[in-house]
Amino acid sequence: MIDLRTLETFYVVAQTGGFHRAAEKLNTTQPAVSARIAQLEQELKVRLLERDKRGSHLTAKGRELLGYVERIMALRTEMVMAVAGRDGLGGTVQLGVSETIVHTWLPDLLKRLNQEYPSITLEISVDGSANLATALTEGTINVALLIGPVNAGNATNLPLCDYPLSWIVPAQLPLKASQVTLEDLTAFPIITFARRTRPYWQLLELFEKAHLHKVRLFANSSLSSIIRMTLDGIGVAAIPCQVVAEHLATGELRVVETGHEMPVLSFTASFFKRADMPLNSIVADIAQQVAAQHSTK
Structure with missing residues (x-):
């Protein structure tokens, strides 16, 4: 048999x-x-x-x-x-997460999964979206929360959230309170995501279109490091304001506007549907729900 x-x-x-x-x-x-x-x-x-x-x-x-x-x-x-209900559905899920999600609603996702599926074991990897996409297609992670979509094969991509980049400056940075220009910002280092990322090249293109070629882009693969450098007054960060909500609320950091349309980071929960791995779609579905709840706050 x-x-x-x-x-x-x-x-x-x-x-x-x-x-x-x-x-x-x-x-x-x-x-x-x-x-x-x-x-x-x-x-x-x-x-x-x-x-x-x-x-x-x-x-x-x-x-x-x-x-x-x-x-x-x-x-x-x-x-x-x-x-057996949800308690009977167990196993390990290798979850790859962009650092932007770590700084926003990942804790809410982990709490929700632990409450609803207590038998799930999560192994979490935090990395850049390009590396996460590669890991997903190679099968070393099961679900990726990243700047998507992943276009490989028959990957499923659930939309999560859209975070536009903002110009984030330390409170003590000598910039006027009214609208500033891109040229004003070039007086300071621009601290943003790593060189091989989509937002880095989009920012570079933004300055080039404005004929500002002497901008100093400080590429950084660690979002935590970008935030720390900005708090220390090293330069202007080009990151989503959602990741520094607490610092904005305390007045340590502030947002400045230039009037230019900023690049938008669109995140997806990407995975491959597998009959032997039902947890992939469950984790991705709950991630989508948590992201939607966070966006309405």
């Missing part, structure tokens, strides 16, 4: 495209994976996978079986939720 574990193994091989990668995902050995697939093919008396130098590929019968396996695994999740 074909057991569920064997079907899961077949599904992971089909998703990863290789026995070695499937073994890594399943925390087992490649021979063990090969043995399960061989047993499945023997029981069904059909060839399910073809191997070549590039990996493993489903045969026509393999693609047919995959549809049934996906339905079986979805039904298993439905059964667990119906019988």
Whole structure:
């Protein structure tokens, strides 16, 4: 009789495209994976996978079986939720998070997940959006909260929030209280996101369009460091005002306007739908809800 574990193994091989990668995902050995697939093919008396130098590929019968396996695994999740409730749905989710989200509503998301799905274990990685997108497509993280969307393959991208960049200055910076110009800002270092990020190049383009070529852009991969440098009076930060809401409220920092339309950071919860990993879509859905609640505050 074909057991569920064997079907899961077949599904992971089909998703990863290789026995070695499937073994890594399943925390087992490649021979063990090969043995399960061989047993499945023997029981069904059909060839399910073809191997070549590039990996493993489903045969026509393999693609047919995959549809049934996906339905079986979805039904298993439905059964667990119906019988055991949310407490019965457990597992580990590798969550990749942009630092902007860390400084805004990530704590609310973690509280909500802990309350509603206490059996979920989260492993959190904080990184830049480009690195998170790569990690998601390579399978080293399951869900990414990042500047999206991720356009690789059949990735699902749920919209989260839009944060425009603002000019954030320390209270003691010698700038007039009324509207300032971009040229006024070039007297100070502009502290912003890392060089390979979208907002960095958008800011550079903004200054170039204004024919201001002597601007000093201080690229920084750490948002915490950008905030600290701004508080210390080193320069003007080009970051979302949401990440420094507390400092704005205390008067340590303030927002200045130049009249120019600023780049907008659009965040998504990106993931790949997997029948064997229902937690991916659950975490992404709740992230979307928390982001919406935070935006209305």
